Amino acid sequence: MSSVDAFDLVVRNARVATASDVFLADIGIRDGRIAQLGRNLPQGAQDIDAAGRTVTPGGVDAHCHLDQPMAPPLRMADDFDTGTRAAACGGTTTVIPFAAQAKGGSLRAAVADYHQRAEGRAHVDYAFHLIVSDPTPAVLAQELPALIAEGYTSFKIYMTYDDLKLDDGQMLDVLAVAREHGAMAMVHAENADCIEWLTKRLEAAGRTAPRFHGLSRPMLVEREATHRAMSLAELVDVPILIVHVSGREAVEQIRWARSRGLKVFAETCPQYLFLTADDLGLDDSYQGARCVCSPPPRDKANQAVIWDGLADGLFTVFSSDHAPFRFDDPQGKKPGGEEVPFRHIPNGIPGIETRMALLYSEGVLGGRITLEKFVELTATHPAKAYGLHPRKGTIAIGSDADLVIWDEGERVIRNADLHHAVDYTPYEGQRLRAWPGTTIANGEVVWNGVFHPRAGKGRFLACGAPTLLPRATRSPAP
Numbered sequence: 280m281s282s283v284d285a286f287d288l289v290v291r292n293a294r295v296a297t298a299s300d301v302f303l304a305d306i307g308i309r310d311g312r313i314a315q316l317g318r319n320l321p322q323g324a325q326d327i328d329a330a331g332r333t334v335t336p337g338g339v340d341a342h343c344h345l346d347q348p349m350a351p352p353l354r355m356a357d358d359f360d361t362g363t364r365a366a367a368c369g370g371t372t373t374v375i376p377f378a379a380q381a382k383g384g385s386l387r388a389a390v391a392d393y394h395q396r397a398e399g400r401a402h403v404d405y406a407f408h409l410i411v412s413d414p415t416p417a418v419l420a421q422e423l424p425a426l427i428a429e430g431y432t433s434f435k436i437y438m439t440y441d442d443l444k445l446d447d448g449q450m451l452d453v454l455a456v457a458r459e460h461g462a463m464a465m466v467h468a469e470n471a472d473c474i475e476w477l478t479k480r481l482e483a484a485g486r487t488a489p490r491f492h493g494l495s496r497p498m499l500v501e502r503e504a505t506h507r508a509m510s511l512a513e514l515v516d517v518p519i520l521i522v523h524v525s526g527r528e529a530v531e532q533i534r535w536a537r538s539r540g541l542k543v544f545a546e547t548c549p550q551y552l553f554l555t556a557d558d559l560g561l562d563d564s565y566q567g568a569r570c571v572c573s574p575p576p577r578d579k580a581n582q583a584v585i586w587d588g589l590a591d592g593l594f595t596v597f598s599s600d601h602a603p604f605r606f607d608d609p610q611g612k613k614p615g616g617e618e619v620p621f622r623h624i625p626n627g628i629p630g631i632e633t634r635m636a637l638l639y640s641e642g643v644l645g646g647r648i649t650l651e652k653f654v655e656l657t658a659t660h661p662a663k664a665y666g667l668h669p670r671k672g673t674i675a676i677g678s679d680a681d682l683v684i685w686d687e688g689e690r691v692i693r694n695a696d697l698h699h700a701v702d703y704t705p706y707e708g709q710r711l712r713a714w715p716g717t718t719i720a721n722g723e724v725v726w727n728g729v730f731h732p733r734a735g736k737g738r739f740l741a742c743g744a745p746t747l748l749p750r751a752t753r754s755p756a757p
C-alpha cells in the first residue's frame with residue numbers, strides 16, 4: 280500500500296459486531312471513514328489493538344434533549360458541549376435532539392435558533408428532530424414540507440403538556456404531511472385530559488409530593504393515547520413511532536396494532552428497565568423529584584415486559600430520552616429554589632452517558648438480548664429510522680468511522696465519574712459488567728478513559744428518507 284493509501288488508524292484484532300453478524304477483523308480507517316475490513320491490514324499512522332474485545336458501531340441516541348429553550352426560571356443543564364461530551368464518553372457518536380417550535384412561533388425560526396446553540400460546540404455529529412406544537416396553515420403547507428426536504432425528516436407530536444400538545448384534528452393534519460413527504464412522525468402518547476383530572480384530584484387531597492406524579496399518569500393514560508395515536512395514523516395510512524413506551528398496557532396496544540398489519544414502531548428507554556415507581560419516593564420526600572419523567576417508571580413486572588419487547592423485536596429503538604435538569608438548582612428540579620408540587624417539577628432525567636453501558640451490561644452480558652440485537656437497538660435501527668444509515672449505525676466500508684471498543688469488567692455508576700453537567704444520576708450505585716473503553720468518532724479517539732475534546736468537529740447531518748418506512752399503499756381516508 281502506498282503512503283497515499285495508508286490508513287490514518289487501524290483497529291486490530293477486533294471482534295466486530297453489526298446488527299447481522301459478529302466476526303474477527305481489522306478495521307482500516309482513512310479520512311474519517313471505514314476504508315477496509317480484513318485480517319492483517321498494513322500498519323496505520325495510528326494502531327489500536329482491540330485484543331479480541333468487542334467493537335460495535337458508535338451509538339446513535341435518537342431521542343435526547345440538549346439546550347432546549349425553556350420558560351424561565353427553568354434551564355437544561357446540558358448544552359451541546361457538555362451533552363455531546365457525555366455522549367462520547369458513554370459510546371454515543373451521533374445525537375438527535377429537538378428543535379422545538381413555540382406556540383405562536385415559526386418552526387423555521389426554532390431550527391435557526393437551535394443551529395446557533397449547536398454551532399462550534401458539539402464533540403460528535405448531530406441531527407435535529409422537529410417538535411411541531413403549532414401546526415398553522417403556513418407551517419403545514421410551507422415550513423414543514425420545506426424543512427423535510429432540507430434534511431429534517433422526523434418530527435415529534437405531543438399528546439400532553441399544555442405548551443406542546445396537539446388535538447386529534449391537528450395530529451391528523453401533521454400526520455398527513457408526514458405521509459405526503461415521507462417523514463417519520465414520533466408521538467408522545469399520554470392522555471392530557473385524564474392527567475389533568477387526576478392531578479386536580481390529587482392536589483385537592485394534598486397529595487403533591489413527587490411520588491404522586493406516578494399516580495397522575497397511570498398506565499391507562501398511556502394505553503388510551505397509544506391506541507388513539509395508532510388509530511389516527513391508520514386513518515391517514517402513515518407509519519408512526521411511539522416514543523418512551525413504559526410498560527405492559529402500551530406494549531399490548533402496539534402488539535394488537537401490528538397484528539392488524541399497522542406500521543407502528545416503538546421506542547423505550549433505560550428508565551423503564553432500571554427504575555421503578557419506588558424511585559419516585561416511598562414517602563413525601565422531595566428526593567423523588569430526581570426521577571420524575573413522563574411516562575413514569577412502573578414496577579418490576581413491567582420491567583420484564585420491556586425486556587421481552589427488546590428481545591423479541593417489539594422495540595425498534597433504544598434511546599436515552601436524556602432531559603437534564605440539576606436537582607439542587609433553582610433552574611432545575613427546584614424551580615426558583617423551591618420544593619414544588621409534582622405538577623411543577625420539570626420532567627426528565629439524565630441518561631445520555633449511561634444508556635449504552637446499561638443495555639450492554641444487563642442486556643448482552645446478562646443474557647437477555649443478543650449482541651446483534653444490541654447493535655440494532657442502539658445504532659442501526661435509530662440510523663435507519665431517521666435517515667442516517669448506512670453512513671451511521673453500522674461497521675461497513677464507506678460508513679463513518681464511529682466505533683466503540685468495549686472493556687468488560689465490573690464498574691459501578693457514580694455521578695462523580697460522569698461527564699454531563701447534572702448534579703446526579705438516577706442510576707447511582709448500579710453495578711455494570713462493561714463500559715466503553717475507547718470511543719472513536721469520525722476516525723478520531725474521543726474517549727479512552729480520558730476525554731479528548733473536539734468541540735466544533737461534530738457536524739450537523741441532514742437526514743435522508745427514513746429507510747425503515749414502507750411507503751403508503753392506499754389513499755388516505757377522504
